[in-house]
Amino acid sequence: MILTYALSFAFGCFGLSILLNLVRLLRGPAPADRILAVDTMVVNVVALIVLYGIATGNPIHFEAAILFAMTGFLSTVALSKYLLRGDIIE
Amino acid sequence: MMRRLLPHPFLSALLFLIWFLLVNNPKIGSILMAGVLAIVIPLITAAYWPNQPRIRSVPALLSYLLLVLWDIIIANIQVARIILFMPRDKINSAWIAVPIELQAPEAISLLAGTITMTPGTVSADMSSCGRVLLIHSLHAPDPDAIRDDIKSRYEARLKRIFA
Amino acid sequence: MAQVMDILIAALLVTGGIFALIGSAGLLKLRDGMQRLHAPTKGTTVGVGTALIASSLHQWQLGAGLSLQEILIVLFLFITAPLTALFLSKVYLHSIADRSTLPPTGRDVPWATFDTADEPDQPVLPRRQND
Numbered sequence: 001m002i003l004t005y006a007l008s009f010a011f012g013c014f015g016l017s018i019l020l021n022l023v024r025l026l027r028g029p030a031p032a033d034r035i036l037a038v039d040t041m042v043v044n045v046v047a048l049i050v051l052y053g054i055a056t057g058n059p060i061h062f063e064a065a066i067l068f069a070m071t072g073f074l075s076t077v078a079l080s081k082y083l084l085r086g087d088i089i090e
Numbered sequence: 091m092m093r094r095l096l097p098h099p100f101l102s103a104l105l106f107l108i109w110f111l112l113v114n115n116p117k118i119g120s121i122l123m124a125g126v127l128a129i130v131i132p133l134i135t136a137a138y139w140p141n142q143p144r145i146r147s148v149p150a151l152l153s154y155l156l157l158v159l160w161d162i163i164i165a166n167i168q169v170a171r172i173i174l175f176m177p178r179d180k181i182n183s184a185w186i187a188v189p190i191e192l193q194a195p196e197a198i199s200l201l202a203g204t205i206t207m208t209p210g211t212v213s214a215d216m217s218s219c220g221r222v223l224l225i226h227s228l229h230a231p232d233p234d235a236i237r238d239d240i241k242s243r244y245e246a247r248l249k250r251i252f253a
Numbered sequence: 254m255a256q257v258m259d260i261l262i263a264a265l266l267v268t269g270g271i272f273a274l275i276g277s278a279g280l281l282k283l284r285d286g287m288q289r290l291h292a293p294t295k296g297t298t299v300g301v302g303t304a305l306i307a308s309s310l311h312q313w314q315l316g317a318g319l320s321l322q323e324i325l326i327v328l329f330l331f332i333t334a335p336l337t338a339l340f341l342s343k344v345y346l347h348s349i350a351d352r353s354t355l356p357p358t359g360r361d362v363p364w365a366t367f368d369t370a371d372e373p374d375q376p377v378l379p380r381r382q383n384d
Contacts, residue, residue: 003311006263010304013270017277017297024280024289032286032344039337040280040293043330044273047301050308050323051266059312062322066112069326073333080340084347111325166272166299173279173292183288187356206335207298212290213335214342218365224355226342228291 010051017044035079042072098139102128144194150251157247161208169210172229184230186211188223188237190245197252198223204244211236258314265307273300286345294338302327 018041025037046069053061109124110116145151172181192198202213202223210228217224227236276296283289305323312320346355346364355364 001259002263003259006266010266010270013274014300014304017273017300020274020277020281030286030345030348032341032348033289035344036286036289036293036341037280039341040277040297043293043297043301044277046326046330047269047273047304050301050304050326054266054308054311057315059320059322062320062326065326066322066329069329069333073329073337076337077340080344083344084340108325111321114320114322162295162299166295169279169291169295170272170275173275173282173296178282178284181283181288183285185356202339203332203335206294206338207331210291212287212294212338212342214287214339215346215364218363224364226287226290228288 007051007055011048011055014044014047014051018048031083032080035076035083038079039072039076042068042076046072098132098136100145101132101139105131144252146251150247154247154251158204158208158244161204165208165210169228172210176229181229182231184227184233185214186225186227186230186233186237188225188240189221190223190241192245192248192252194252197248201244201248205240208244211240255314258310262307262310262314265303265310269300269303269307271300272296272303276300286348287342290338290341290345294334298330298334301330 021037021041021044025034025041028034046065049061049065049068053059053065106124106128109127110120113120113123190198190201192201198216198220202216205211205213205223205225210230212226213223214226215224216222225236225240227233230236273296276292279292279296280289283292305327309320309323312323346367
């Protein structure tokens with residue numbers, strides 16, 4: 001019972017966080033801010049996937065969460081590297 | 091013989107553990123696969139890791155990790171208070187240069203990671219000789235105190251852990 | 254007993270949500286790029302960490318055994334967060350116009366990001382010592 005309420009609260013918090021990150025993504029101003037906003041969104045989405053896993057009681061979502069966290073990290077590094085050097089693989 | 095087969099015992103143990111956690115079922119097949127990966131990956135990549143990290147005491151490393159974990163919790167509460175209650179123009183951020191005495195690359199990267207995860211500081215860069223870290227602090231009324239705190243709280247411990 | 258576990262999981266979920274929200278609010282509120290870096294690297298990482306620990310405990314409560322995959326995700330996030338912060342602060346360092354606001358290194362070499370003196374064309378791979 002208490003778990004249902006806590007779960008809805010957490011869903012709301014992480015969803016609202018993604019909305020706030022979206023505002024920062026649109027506002028910028030520097031490219032670094034936009035990358036940071038996307039990276040934070042990825043972390044929040046990982047949390048949403050995990051919460052969905054708790055809500056449905058199905059552990060299959062962890063593969064999705066791991067893969068999402070990995071692609072998020074790699075894309076952040078690749079984007080920053082591109083901004084730093086103008087090239088990703090040197 | 092043993093040294094040729096397992097050039098990095100720590101790395102092999104870590105790979106075995108991570109593969110085991112990833113598949114998450116204790117069947118004989120996954121144990122075999124974990125063993126194969128734990129032997130083959132260090133052998134293939136050994137050319138890129140010529141020197142082993144020398145860890146002087148594993149309990150000291152574990153207690154250091156626990157200390158950092160505790161500091162992360164404290165750091166979060168501090169940063170949350172700054173974000174929520176401090177007016178925007180009262181936050182005075184500062185760049186701090188921290189000279190370090192650590193030599194081992196593993197120790198320096200562990201120190202940089204620790205600095206990023208703990209109270210109001212992010213490690214941003216290091217000098218090209220590798221002896222000075224550039225740190226950005228979110229709210230630093232007294233930059234020298236933060237520098238001394240990092241040196242005495244984290245660096246001294248790391249110096250004792252890594253030979 | 255089950256009641257206590259429920260309350261523990263609920264508390265973890267609520268604190269995680271609040272910390273993630275504060276991290277994202279900081280991303281919106283703070284003034285310049287470097288300050289904004291502080292909020293998500295700490296708040297959001299710990300927010301997700303607590304949610305994952307709650308999930309692990311929930312699996313355990315359901316009788317599926319203590320699921321350790323969550324610990325793997327937490328470890329991954331905690332190891333990659335400093336790296337992300339490092340790369341983004343390098344991007345930010347390159348974008349600032351006035352480098353004299355940075356403190357001197359105290360040695361006769363510049364900060365590594367600005368050092369273009371001896372960049373080799375090919376990466377230098379360390380060699381294995383024959384012992």
